[in-house]
Amino acid sequence: MPNNSFLFKQEPCWKPNHPGLRHALPQAVGSWVYEAGSLTKRLRGFYGDSFAVKILFHQWRPAFLSECKQLHLPHQQYGLVREVLLHADGKPLILARTILPTNTIKIAKRNLSHLGTRPLGEVIFSYPDLERRQLDICSIKPNDWSSDIRQLVKIEETIWGRRTIYAIKKQPLVVSEFFLRGALEAM
Structure with missing residues (x-):
């Protein structure tokens, strides 16, 4: 790991x-x-x-490396890496990974670095100048996940995810979300 x-x-x-990808997704x-x-x-x-x-x-x-490129950061520069499990009554719904560069945290007045168990979406969608810059998509096979997370949420099938580049007052952050079976059942 x-x-x-x-x-x-x-x-x-x-x-x-890209437009054709939308039709290829379940x-x-x-x-x-x-x-x-x-x-x-x-x-x-x-x-x-219960959420x-x-x-x-x-x-x-x-x-x-690809997150550094999206954020225009030098490779190996530190940022705040936050990975969470969104769940309802213990039912796994979404795995999420957020990369917060120092400048983005400063511009957000540190609200983003002290979230605790508060959902990131609650905070970033409250900023009136939130920009959505880019969307990428991936599918991840069970063996590409760490053994710890596979055990924690029982990953047995390919999981689809999205990575969104947002900006708050022109300062970027990366939010990646991976949709587990529990979320797909909650349409």
């Missing part, structure tokens, strides 16, 4: 979003990948107060 991720053995292979996956609003709001609407966040990894570490 890399020392900058609890979720992965190695960096996922992302593909840029319908339930597409519903989540192309959700324009907050996933937190959508999950709370479905699960109510919660479990922190899996929260450390200052270098981002993956």
Whole structure:
């Protein structure tokens, strides 16, 4: 397992979003990948107060190479890496990985570095100047996940994910979300 991720053995292979890709995704996956609003709001609407966040990894570490490129950071520059499990009554829904560069944390007045178990979506979608810059998509086979996460959430099938580059006051952050069976059942 890399020392900058609890979720992965190695960096996922992302593909840029394009019009034909939308039709290649299973319908339930597409519903989540192309959700324009907050996933937190959508999950709370479905699960109510049983929706919660479990922190899996929260450390200052270098981002993956492709994340550094997306953030225009030198490779090996540290950022805050946060990986969480979104769940409802213990039912795994979404795995998420966020990369927060220092400048983005500063511009957000440190709100992003002290989230605790508060969902990121609750915070970033409250910024009126939030920009969505890019969307990438990947599928990850069970053996590409770390053994720890495979045991924790019982990953037995290919998982689809999206990586979104957001910006708050022109400062970027990377949010990657991976849709587990529990989320796909909550359409």
